Every structure is written in structure tokens, then in C-alpha cells.
Amino acid sequence: MLTKNLKTNFILGYSILTIITFSLVVVSVFQFISFEKQAKYVTEDIAHALKIASDIKSHIFSLRTAVEKFIYKAIESDKLEAEATIKKIDTFIAQDLKSLLLFCKKKDVELIQEKISSYIESFSNISVRITALQYNAQRLKKDHLDITNSFKNIIISPDNKFFSMILTHAFTQFVNAVSDIQHFMYFHNGDDAQIALEKLKVIIDQLSSCDQCEDIQFMIDDYRDNFDGFIDVSLKLDDEIYQKLLPLAPEIVNLAVDITNNGWSKMERSKNLINIKAEKTKKIIIILGSLTICLGFLMGIIMSRQILKPVKKLVQYATQVSEGDLSTTISLNTSNEIRKINDAINIIVSNFKNIVSDIINNSQQLASASDKLVGISGSLSENASEMQSQSEDVASTSTQMSNNMSTIAESIHQMNANVREVTLSSEEMSIDIQSIKDAIKTLTISMSEIDKTAIKGADTAGKAKLYAANAMKIIDQLGISADNIGEVTKIIKHIADKTNLLALNAAIEAAAAGEYGKGFGVVANAIQQFADQSNNAAEKIAVSISEVQDNIHNAVDAISDVAGVMEHLYTFSEVIQKDVDGQQKITENIFSDISSAMTKTENAAFLMREFSEGIEVISFNTSDAAAGVNTVADKIKHVNLAAKKTALIVENVQFSTTALSQMSDQLMALVNHFKVEKISG
Structure with missing residues (x-):
């Protein structure tokens, strides 16, 4: 590894x-x-x-x-x-x-x-x-x-045929001039406009000699001036x-x-x-x-060269050692873990060589010692037989006494265990009753808090109901105000339309005035833009008011729903308050019963603890006596067993000495297989 x-x-x-x-x-x-x-x-x-x-x-x-x-x-x-x-x-x-x-x-x-x-x-x-x-x-x-x-x-x-002819000719020229004017209006040809102006001028000159045509003359002159301005624009x-x-x-x-x-x-x-x-x-x-x-291939090659070559040398050296040659060591020029393995193998071989040398020396000493054991074993056999007969009598008596004391000690110990279980059960029952008492006390406090919270919830629900009614009244007033604003918006829109119409008329008059009406035309245009902005603002206000009215209706519906929910909440709070009062009374009765039971259980647990302590003293003394008897019996048994073993050992010593002699011969044959000459570095 x-x-x-x-x-x-x-x-x-x-x-x-x-x-x-x-x-x-x-x-x-x-x-x-x-x-x-x-x-x-x-x-x-x-x-x-x-x-x-x-x-x-x-x-x-x-x-x-x-x-x-x-x-x-x-x-x-x-x-x-x-x-x-x-x-x-x-x-x-x-x-x-x-x-x-x-x-x-x-x-x-x-x-x-x-x-x-x-x-x-x-x-x-x-x-x-x-x-x-x-x-x-x-x-x-x-x-x-x-x-x-x-x-x-x-x-x-x-x-008066002359004036009749002039009038007829002037009317014909006027019709032709109007035709040219209409042609100009359609095609916007400047030549048509100039021809029409010349014709109108000729008509005015012709009518100047007719006293009855003075009004027509002035009308045609105004018509000509208006058309002249129209042409320019x-x-x-x-x-x-x-x-x-x-x-x-x-x-x-x-x-x-x-x-x-x-x-x-x-x-x-x-x-x-x-x-x-x-x-x-x-x-x-x-x-x-x-x-x-x-890079991966290169690292693989480098790693394999660093590991495989030293491993091959280690395998060769291990084969040499397995054949029994302990005379040499191996040295590898590496600086990694392979070098540590090399040093460990050299140490193992050196230690194994020392062990083989020691075995050779000890096997020679073993052969001489086995001869001495034969003489000693004879005297040991006689003494062992006598000691065995005496120890058997003492062992039988001590065994019977030990059994009686063990039976008494086990009975007392069992009784002590039963008393402890009863005591522990009483104490656990007392603890459980105390936990139940604390839990019921906490429950009583919680029920009291719930009762207070239910009362507060009922009061809050009543107040919320009143607030919802007031909010509905306020929103109704907002709806009336929004309707009034809508009427005002209609008036503003009507005024904007009128202002727009007046601005348009002013622009027309300014255009008709020609060069003199340009400044007034700019003002009229600004007024018209202001009127358009006012109209747009009025329309936006109307849309906003409509949205406000819709939101007010939605708010009325929502507050009505809230009022209904508050009514139910108020009813539920009263029911909860009544239920909590009933549960609180029941909890107080349970708490009183649990307190009485806890007092009785604590007294029983105290008496059982005192009884258990007395039993423990008796059990301790009986156990000590039984332990002393058992110790004596065990020692006598050991003496008897030792006597028996001594007899058996003495009987086997003679066989062992022969076996030791044979083993020493075999051991010498085995160690001669190894080569333990001086190790060269």
C-alpha cells in the first residue's frame, strides 16, 4: 500500500x-x-x-x-x-x-x-x-x-338703353371673372387670378358712370380686394x-x-x-x-518510472530472502515512499537473522536442560498425590457452604431490586403528576389570556363595525362630490368648445385682414391651442372622475363585506369567550385533583425510599458474607485443581523431556537452512 x-x-x-x-x-x-x-x-x-x-x-x-x-x-x-x-x-x-x-x-x-x-x-x-x-x-x-x-x-x-347695355356687359364680365376665380381656386394658377382682377377692375370702371350702380360698384370693389388678399395668401x-x-x-x-x-x-x-x-x-x-x-500521458510515464523500477528490485530481493538468504541487504536511490519500504525490509531481514541465531543457541541449551527435568519430575509426583487427597475433602465442604450463602444473597438482592423498582415508579409518578400539574397551570393561564384576548377581539370587532359604517358614510359623500366635479368638468368642456370656436373665428378674421391681422392670428392660434388643452384636460378629468366613481362603488362593496365579516367576528368572539370560561372552570377542578394526588404519591415514595435503604444494608452485608465464603471455596477449589494439575504435569514431564529433545533436533535442522553470514552493505 x-x-x-x-x-x-x-x-x-x-x-x-x-x-x-x-x-x-x-x-x-x-x-x-x-x-x-x-x-x-x-x-x-x-x-x-x-x-x-x-x-x-x-x-x-x-x-x-x-x-x-x-x-x-x-x-x-x-x-x-x-x-x-x-x-x-x-x-x-x-x-x-x-x-x-x-x-x-x-x-x-x-x-x-x-x-x-x-x-x-x-x-x-x-x-x-x-x-x-x-x-x-x-x-x-x-x-x-x-x-x-x-x-x-x-x-x-x-x-335708357346705354345704361342697360353697360349693366348687361358688366354682368357678363362679372360672370367671366367669377369663372376665372373658380378656376384659380381649383388650379391655383396666378395668371387666372390676374385676369380675374383685371376684369373686376374694368367692371368697376364701367359701373362708375352709372349712378344707380354705385352700391354694386362698392360691392365688386370689396369683392376684388378680398380676392386679391385671397390670392396672396x-x-x-x-x-x-x-x-x-x-x-x-x-x-x-x-x-x-x-x-x-x-x-x-x-x-x-x-x-x-x-x-x-x-x-x-x-x-x-x-x-x-x-x-x-x-500532459496526462507525460505525468503517467513519469509516475510509472518512479514506481515500477524500484518495485521490481524489491520483488527480486524478496524472492532472495524467501529462499533463505539473509546475508545481504538492498539499497535503492530513491527519495519517496519506496525508499521507506526498502529500509523497512532491511530492518526486517536483519531482525530475522538475529532471531535465527538466537534459536540455534537456545536449542542447544534446551537439550541439556531436558535431562535435568527427568530427575525432578519423580519427586514432584509423590508430593502431588498426597496433596490432592487432602484438598478434595476440604473442597466438598466449602462448596456446600458457598451454595447456601449464594442462595440467601440472591433472594435479598431480588427483594432489593423489587423495592427499588417500586420506589422509582413512585418517584416517576410524582414527577409525571408534577408535570401534569405544571401543564394544567400553564393551560389555566393560557385560557385566562385567551379569555382576555377574546374580550378584546369582541371590543375591536365592535369598533371596526362602527368604523366601517362611518367609512361608508364618508365614501357616499365622496361619490356625491365626484358627481359634482363631473358636472363642473362638463361646464369646462363646454367653455373650451366655445373658446375653440371663437379662436377659429378670430383666426379667420386675422387671415382676412392680411398683413395687419398676423399678430392677432398668432394670438388666436394660441387661444385655440389653450382651448384644445382645456378640452383635453376636461376629458381627462372626466375619465379620472369616472374611475374615482368606480373605485368608490368598489370601496363601498368592500367595506360592506368588511362590516359583515366584523359582525361574524364579533359573534365568534362572544362564543369563544363563553367556551373559554367553561374550559377554565374545568381546568381549575382538574388542577385541584392533581395537587391532592401529587401529595399522596410523594408520601408513598418517601416511605418506599426508607424501606429500600434498609433492604440495601441487609443485601450489602449478606453479599459480603457470601463473597467471603465463595472466596474460601474458590481458593480450596484452586488448591485441589492445582494438585490435580501438578500430578498431571509431573506425569507429562517425562514425556515432555523426550519431546523437547526431539524438537531441539528438528529446530537445528530448520535453522541450518538459513544463511546467516555477515551482512555486507
Whole structure:
């Protein structure tokens, strides 16, 4: 068996190999898990960001469609749809901006935000101006109808053909001018607008010579001024729409496309980088695994050379010793446990050689001593026979006496054991009764505490019931207050709607005023935004009040349930209190009975202990007497046995001397088999 140091070397070598192998496995597992997680995170994050870019494109397309529909048709529902889409885009970008920064530069994200903000701002300004232009167009249409009716209502004498011809020609020119105006409103062609203005000017000049046409002249002049302002605003609005607003949408879409392309490129680069790292890790693991295997083989070869060669030499030397050659020793040039085995074998061989030499000397002395024993054995035989006859008589008498004393001692000992058992049983019963008494006393205290707790629980349940009733009253008042707040919210919403309508009218009037109404238009726009905010706040308040009312109803139901539970708890507390009172009385009766039984048991245990002590004294004295008799009997028996053995020994001495002589001869023959010459180092 290997010693401690050699075992340590083996364990150390295998431990190093195990640790290296385990480390490789752990590193490879964690490395691959890390790569897998990185690939998963990169794929998920970039896929999420790509979805965001795609959603931006789809939202921009939706916004562009709604904006263009509103621009060309000026329908309020299209405006509302565009505003709803704008809110979605704002919320979308605010929530998912960090995801875009995973694979986009910050300036690219800021650029697309800036473009979207510009698009939204331009649309907000344009929508207000389109609404104002729509109002002006309706006003021009109304003025056109009023002028037409005025032409028809003019009464000229049939004899005045000149003025009749002027009026007819002016009306025809007015109809043509209105046609040009409508053509301009549809196609926004500046030439049509200038032609219409020239025609209206000619009509005014023609009607200046007619006294009866003075009112129509002023109406057409106002109509011309209004249309002139409409032309200026409309053309500027067209420039802003076609040069600023509409080109922004393709730019935003192109930015989103660029972001998408960058995302795909980054995803591919990340995947390639992760694959490269995985391949490198795989190669490192293969190299380290190969080195570990080679190191294991090398350690095995070294360990085998350190152990096998010395072991072979030890086997050869052991074979030599087994053949009886004790004249030489073995020496191994090692410094480990094999060297210790070598030294131990040399010591064993040296000691064995000394033993063989001593046996040779002792066998010679044994032969001479056996002759002397023959003479001594004769005299011993005679003395042994006489002593045997006398000891047999004494032994029979002492044996009978010893048996009688043993019987008495066993009876007393048994009685003492019985008394002890009774005493122990009494003491154990006293202890058990004391434990029961303590337990019942503890139970009595616990029942008293339970009674107090039940009373407190009943009081607490009653108070909780009152508190629940008060809480229900307070929550009812909260419900009434919430209803009142709802009414106030409706009034606020109504006022916001009125304010919004007034702001729209103010914006229309400001647009109609042209350059002079721009400052007022800004104020009207701010008022309209404030009205929208007030309307939204009122709606949110209404929703919150509705939720508060629902919560109040739920709270009323919950408190009603709590009140019912408290009622049951109050009833249960009273029942528990009554049961505890009954159990407490029963426990007190049991405690009284147990105390009486304990007193009687303690008296019985005391008397049994005194009786047991007396029996123990008698048993001790009887045991001493029996022990003395037994000792005498044993000694006499030993004397008798010694006499018998002495006779037998004397009879066998003569045979033994002959056997000793034969054994000494055989022993000499055996030790002559060994070679015990001087040991050479």
C-alpha cells in the first residue's frame, strides 16, 4: 500500500488534470452561452429597432396621405386623422428613441426628429391657413351671390338703353371673372387670378358712370380686394406646401430607409464578429484539450518510472530472502515512499537473522536442560498425590457452604431490586403528576389570556363595525362630490368648445385682414391651442372622475363585506369567550385533583425510599458474607485443581523431556537452512 506522500503525489497530479479539464469545460460552456446571448440580444434589439424604423415609414406614409387629402379637399375629418397620426408619431419616437440609438448615430436620430418636427409644425400652420382660406372662399362665394342678386334687382328704364347695355356687359364680365376665380381656386394658377382682377377692375370702371350702380360698384370693389388678399395668401400657402411641407415626407422616409439599411448592416457585422469569436474559442479549447491530454500521458510515464523500477528490485530481493538468504541487504536511490519500504525490509531481514541465531543457541541449551527435568519430575509426583487427597475433602465442604450463602444473597438482592423498582415508579409518578400539574397551570393561564384576548377581539370587532359604517358614510359623500366635479368638468368642456370656436373665428378674421391681422392670428392660434388643452384636460378629468366613481362603488362593496365579516367576528368572539370560561372552570377542578394526588404519591415514595435503604444494608452485608465464603471455596477449589494439575504435569514431564529433545533436533535442522553470514552493505 502507498504511503501518505505517494498518495499525495498521485492525488495532486490527478487533481491538476481534473481542475484543468473542468476549467476548460466551464470556460467553453460560459463562452458559448455568452456568444449565444450576445447573438440573441443583437438580433432582438436590432430587429426591434428595424421594426421601429419600418413603423416610422408607415406612420409617415399615413400622415402624408391624410395631410394631402386635407390640403386638396379641406375636409375636417382628414385634418383630425392627420392630427391623430401626429400624436402617434410623437409618442412613438419619445418611447423608442433609445432603441434607434443602438445602431444609429445620435445626429441621424436628431435629424429625423427635426424633420418630423418641421413637418408637424408646417402642417399645423398650414392647416390653420387652409381653414381661413376655406372661410374666405365661402365668403367670396356669398359675395358673388349677393352681387349677382344686386345686378338682377337693378331697375333701369327701357328707354335708357346705354345704361342697360353697360349693366348687361358688366354682368357678363362679372360672370367671366367669377369663372376665372373658380378656376384659380381649383388650379391655383396666378395668371387666372390676374385676369380675374383685371376684369373686376374694368367692371368697376364701367359701373362708375352709372349712378344707380354705385352700391354694386362698392360691392365688386370689396369683392376684388378680398380676392386679391385671397390670392396672396393662397399662392404663399402653395409655395409653403409644395416647397417645404410635401418634400419633407420623402426626406423622412429616406432617412428611415437609411436607418433600416444601417441596422441590417450592423446586424450582419455583429453576427460575423460573434462567429469569429466562437471559432477562436473553439480553436483555443482544442489546443488546451490537446495539451491537457499530452500532459496526462507525460505525468503517467513519469509516475510509472518512479514506481515500477524500484518495485521490481524489491520483488527480486524478496524472492532472495524467501529462499533463505539473509546475508545481504538492498539499497535503492530513491527519495519517496519506496525508499521507506526498502529500509523497512532491511530492518526486517536483519531482525530475522538475529532471531535465527538466537534459536540455534537456545536449542542447544534446551537439550541439556531436558535431562535435568527427568530427575525432578519423580519427586514432584509423590508430593502431588498426597496433596490432592487432602484438598478434595476440604473442597466438598466449602462448596456446600458457598451454595447456601449464594442462595440467601440472591433472594435479598431480588427483594432489593423489587423495592427499588417500586420506589422509582413512585418517584416517576410524582414527577409525571408534577408535570401534569405544571401543564394544567400553564393551560389555566393560557385560557385566562385567551379569555382576555377574546374580550378584546369582541371590543375591536365592535369598533371596526362602527368604523366601517362611518367609512361608508364618508365614501357616499365622496361619490356625491365626484358627481359634482363631473358636472363642473362638463361646464369646462363646454367653455373650451366655445373658446375653440371663437379662436377659429378670430383666426379667420386675422387671415382676412392680411398683413395687419398676423399678430392677432398668432394670438388666436394660441387661444385655440389653450382651448384644445382645456378640452383635453376636461376629458381627462372626466375619465379620472369616472374611475374615482368606480373605485368608490368598489370601496363601498368592500367595506360592506368588511362590516359583515366584523359582525361574524364579533359573534365568534362572544362564543369563544363563553367556551373559554367553561374550559377554565374545568381546568381549575382538574388542577385541584392533581395537587391532592401529587401529595399522596410523594408520601408513598418517601416511605418506599426508607424501606429500600434498609433492604440495601441487609443485601450489602449478606453479599459480603457470601463473597467471603465463595472466596474460601474458590481458593480450596484452586488448591485441589492445582494438585490435580501438578500430578498431571509431573506425569507429562517425562514425556515432555523426550519431546523437547526431539524438537531441539528438528529446530537445528530448520535453522541450518538459513544463511546467516555477515551482512555486507
